Amino acid sequence: MFAEIARRIVMMVPLLLGITLISFTVIHLAPGEPTDLQTQLNPEVSAELRERLRAQYDLDQPLLVQYGRWLGRLARLDFGESFAQDRRPVAEKIAERLPVTISINLLSIGLILMVAVPIGILSAVWRNSTFDRLTTVGVFIGFATPSFWLALLLMDLFGVRLGWLPIAGLRSFGYEYLDWGRQLQDLLRHLVLPVFVSAFGGLAGFSRYMRGNMLEVIRQDYILTARAKGLPERTVIGRHALRNALLPVITILGLSIPGLIGGSVIFETIFAIPGMGKLFFDGVMMRDYPLIMGVLVIGAVLTLLGNLLADVAYALADPRIRRRS
Amino acid sequence: MGNHIDMRSFFIIIFLSFSIFPGCRRGASEPAAERVVGDTILMGTIGDASNLLPVLASDSASSDISGLVYNGLVRYDKNLQLEGELAESWSVSPDNRTITFHLRRGVRWHDGTPFTSADVLFTYQLLVDPKVPTAYADRYLQVQRAEAPDPHTFRVHYAQPLASALISWGFPIHPRHLLAGRDVLRSPLSRAPVGTGPFRFVEWVPGQKIVLEANPDYFEGAPGLHRVVYRIVPDPSTMFLELRSGGLDFMGLSPIQYAMQTDTPAFRRAFNKYRYPSFSYTYLGFNLRRPLFQDRRVRQALAHAVDKQELIDGVLLGLGQEATGPYKPGTWPHNPEVRRYPYDPERARQLLAEAGWRDTDGDGILDRGGRPFAFTILTNQGNDQRIKAGEIIQRRFREIGVDVRLRVLEWATFLKEFLNPGNFDATIMGWNIPIDPDLFNVWHSSQTRPGELNFIGFRNKEVDRLLEQGRHTLDEQARQRHYHRFQEILAEEQPYLFLFVPDSLPAVAARFRGIDPAPAGIMHNFIHWQVPPQEQKYQR
Numbered sequence: 001m002f003a004e005i006a007r008r009i010v011m012m013v014p015l016l017l018g019i020t021l022i023s024f025t026v027i028h029l030a031p032g033e034p035t036d037l038q039t040q041l042n043p044e045v046s047a048e049l050r051e052r053l054r055a056q057y058d059l060d061q062p063l064l065v066q067y068g069r070w071l072g073r074l075a076r077l078d079f080g081e082s083f084a085q086d087r088r089p090v091a092e093k094i095a096e097r098l099p100v101t102i103s104i105n106l107l108s109i110g111l112i113l114m115v116a117v118p119i120g121i122l123s124a125v126w127r128n129s130t131f132d133r134l135t136t137v138g139v140f141i142g143f144a145t146p147s148f149w150l151a152l153l154l155m156d157l158f159g160v161r162l163g164w165l166p167i168a169g170l171r172s173f174g175y176e177y178l179d180w181g182r183q184l185q186d187l188l189r190h191l192v193l194p195v196f197v198s199a200f201g202g203l204a205g206f207s208r209y210m211r212g213n214m215l216e217v218i219r220q221d222y223i224l225t226a227r228a229k230g231l232p233e234r235t236v237i238g239r240h241a242l243r244n245a246l247l248p249v250i251t252i253l254g255l256s257i258p259g260l261i262g263g264s265v266i267f268e269t270i271f272a273i274p275g276m277g278k279l280f281f282d283g284v285m286m287r288d289y290p291l292i293m294g295v296l297v298i299g300a301v302l303t304l305l306g307n308l309l310a311d312v313a314y315a316l317a318d319p320r321i322r323r324r325s
Numbered sequence: 326m327g328n329h330i331d332m333r334s335f336f337i338i339i340f341l342s343f344s345i346f347p348g349c350r351r352g353a354s355e356p357a358a359e360r361v362v363g364d365t366i367l368m369g370t371i372g373d374a375s376n377l378l379p380v381l382a383s384d385s386a387s388s389d390i391s392g393l394v395y396n397g398l399v400r401y402d403k404n405l406q407l408e409g410e411l412a413e414s415w416s417v418s419p420d421n422r423t424i425t426f427h428l429r430r431g432v433r434w435h436d437g438t439p440f441t442s443a444d445v446l447f448t449y450q451l452l453v454d455p456k457v458p459t460a461y462a463d464r465y466l467q468v469q470r471a472e473a474p475d476p477h478t479f480r481v482h483y484a485q486p487l488a489s490a491l492i493s494w495g496f497p498i499h500p501r502h503l504l505a506g507r508d509v510l511r512s513p514l515s516r517a518p519v520g521t522g523p524f525r526f527v528e529w530v531p532g533q534k535i536v537l538e539a540n541p542d543y544f545e546g547a548p549g550l551h552r553v554v555y556r557i558v559p560d561p562s563t564m565f566l567e568l569r570s571g572g573l574d575f576m577g578l579s580p581i582q583y584a585m586q587t588d589t590p591a592f593r594r595a596f597n598k599y600r601y602p603s604f605s606y607t608y609l610g611f612n613l614r615r616p617l618f619q620d621r622r623v624r625q626a627l628a629h630a631v632d633k634q635e636l637i638d639g640v641l642l643g644l645g646q647e648a649t650g651p652y653k654p655g656t657w658p659h660n661p662e663v664r665r666y667p668y669d670p671e672r673a674r675q676l677l678a679e680a681g682w683r684d685t686d687g688d689g690i691l692d693r694g695g696r697p698f699a700f701t702i703l704t705n706q707g708n709d710q711r712i713k714a715g716e717i718i719q720r721r722f723r724e725i726g727v728d729v730r731l732r733v734l735e736w737a738t739f740l741k742e743f744l745n746p747g748n749f750d751a752t753i754m755g756w757n758i759p760i761d762p763d764l765f766n767v768w769h770s771s772q773t774r775p776g777e778l779n780f781i782g783f784r785n786k787e788v789d790r791l792l793e794q795g796r797h798t799l800d801e802q803a804r805q806r807h808y809h810r811f812q813e814i815l816a817e818e819q820p821y822l823f824l825f826v827p828d829s830l831p832a833v834a835a836r837f838r839g840i841d842p843a844p845a846g847i848m849h850n851f852i853h854w855q856v857p858p859q860e861q862k863y864q865r
């Protein structure tokens with residue numbers, strides 16, 4: 001098994017190289033350049049000045065040379081400096097945004113699991129009951145509701161009309177003057193709406209998935225056997241069915257690892273949360289190549305690792321798979 | 326203005342920025358009778374600042390903050406007249422080629438170091454240094470020689486007189502003692518600026534807020550407000566909710582917010598709304614290289630087919646005014662006497678018929694030589710006002726038998742693939758209106774190469790001459806004659822249909838006093854804003 005894991009890790013290197021080459025090419029195929037922001041439609045800028053600026057970003061070099069230089073820096077784990085006007089190191093800009101995005105995503109996945117798993121199981125057990133129908137309608141409403149619209153309605157209700165929760169941002173004005181208990185409380189109050197809104201839309205997928213798994217498992221012979229043995233229904237569902245129905249969740253969790261660093265632009269924009277989604281979106285809009293590549297590389301590595309992790313975890317959890325390989 | 330993504334305002338502000346100087350703000354106008362100091366103002370801003378060394382930044386958020394932290398030698402006062410800031414006075418040589426600035430004495434940087442002419446000379450050297458990636462170099466490359474003969478005198482020589490030379494020294498002066506001999510690109514001042522201005526930098530939490538604090542030693546007197554906090558709220562709807570809940574004290578409203586959503590007694594008690602023309606206009610530009618638009622009668626006909634008041638009512642909810650040329654109504658370069666084109670579809674059809682366009686096959690679309698009168702209007706994504714204007718114009722053109730398609734494109738694609746190579750029929754766009762009327766780069770026939778700003782390909786010998794004379798004439802009355810004639814020609818030729826000048830619509834919490842709306846807006850006397858002690862909201 002360790003040989004298998006080592007083989008897969010080695011295979012990741014050419015895969016990663018391929019991903020970076022394709023990403024690099026595609027980004028440069030998009031019309032526009034990072035210097036456009038400063039120079040396009042700006043009456044103060046002459047053609048000479050434009051060229052001067054391009055040269056300062058190496059944009060006058062052939063694409064292959066630019067890729068080579070970027071790859072050389074990456075080999076030293078250096079993502080380079082952002083082409084945005086702040087010229088800060090890409091790693092620093094990403095590190096600044098990661099904690100917020102990861103925390104919100106973890107909280108929201110936690111909330112989704114806590115709500116969606118029971119809903120899925122109960123819907124499967126009480127299939128076609130009123131509960132099943134109601135929750136189905138409920139989660140699909142959640143799935144279909146545009147998050148920005150829901151967010152604005154909730155902000156208006158809880159922020160403006162009732163005044164219970166802050167509207168946007170992560171901290172209140174004057175946060176630094178609070179003691180740590182109140183600071184934590186302030187932070188949590190700011191997280192309520194964002195986490196709720198981001199989890200609300202994710203409930204549908206997960207609960208339907210859980211329901212499907214459970215229905216599949218309930219039909220298996222070993223469940224029939226368990227019932228035939230005379231085990232109480234709670235034990236049948238809780239011990240024999242649930243553990244098997246939860247197995248595929250491992251795959252989903254593994255696949256959601258790269259998603260942890262990805263934020264949604266719309267969501268972050270509405271809540272004024274400085275996260276990865278907006279960083280990446282702004283990077284793309286201003287053609288900030290080093291930043292885009294930095295985020296993509298991290299995402300690619302995490303995707304590959306997440307897949308590997310899911311496979312390994314699956315093998316550990318399910319004896320049937322372990323034995324097959 | 327509500328729209329899908331926040332990039333809209335970002336684009337308008339950054340890409341179409343004509344006037345780069347944060348200079349036209351605060352003013353040394355008459356101080357308030359009683360000096361009250363204290364409280365904090367929370368300002369809403371759509372985008373985070375990028376870089377607080379002004380030489381490296383060109384976005385509006387950065388320049389708003391730099392405008393409070395730094396000073397220039399000169400600035401525009403509330404009536405858009407030049408006045409001294411770090412320069413106490415200046416003199417222009419008889420041949421108009423040399424300017425001598427006499428600097429204020431006793432001014433100190435926020436770290437206590439005295440400000441001298443060496444700082445000014447250093448700032449000039451930064452601006453023209455080929456290693457510094459700045460978008461502002463062009464104006465300073467025209468300087469033949471700059472010198473600092475003594476600590477309180479700064480002198481520049483130009484090869485030929487330049488009308489915009491004086492205001493170009495409104496650029497924020499950078500501290501030499503913190504930057505000289507170091508890599509400007511990696512300077513910590515980018516994230517923590519040190520200036521001479523009325524507010525000192527305190528803190529920047531990226532993506533969240535930037536905090537400034539009153540400079541008690543400011544040479545024009547300490548500001549009335551203790552703190553200024555810029556809160557970054559990228560979505561205009563969220564910003565509006567924050568404003569209503571008290572999380573912000575200041576924001577620019579959209580027309581719909583101004584007209585429909587703030588008309589409640591509660592809002593009127595808590596906020597004051599202001600309204601004055603903004604420094605920008607929206608236009609429909611024709612690609613004059615296309616045979617379709619080469620006949621002036623066609624362009625005039627299309628001008629008669631557009632109802633500008635309808636656009637203002639529909640797009641701006643009435644919060645704007647008709648544009649007749651590239652200058653702001655009510656300012657000295659603007660010529661109100663030019664030919665106008667009232668909405669008159671009959672006259673439009675008649676002019677088109679004179680140009681040979683008739684509906685011979687009865688399909689409702691005009692044609693000439695078997696070809697229908699059809700074209701496409703391009704505009705950029707993320708600007709709802711332009712898209713709405715396009716839809717209204719499309720309908721009006723259809724009524725006179727002109728078939729128009731509207732196409733909305735992502736900004737970079739729009740520029741690179743369509744606008745710059747001249748690959749378009751017509752476009753709806755906007756320009757900022759500069760306070761200095763020099764529009765050489767937008768209208769001169771030498772500026773029609775790919776990537777240059779005369780992308781519609783406008784060529785007119787008399788306009789060329791007027792623009793050349795205008796930028797080298799220093800006398801305001803003589804300049805005004807050149808630019809007034811320039812607008813007459815534009816009105817006659819209609820290379821653009823000048824559509825409208827939207828209003829600026831700021832809302833400020835009612836506890837702030839001393840706000841004085843003027844031609845320059847409301848920020849010109851920001852250092853004199855204050856809050857009566859009993860109404861102060863923030864103690865620290």
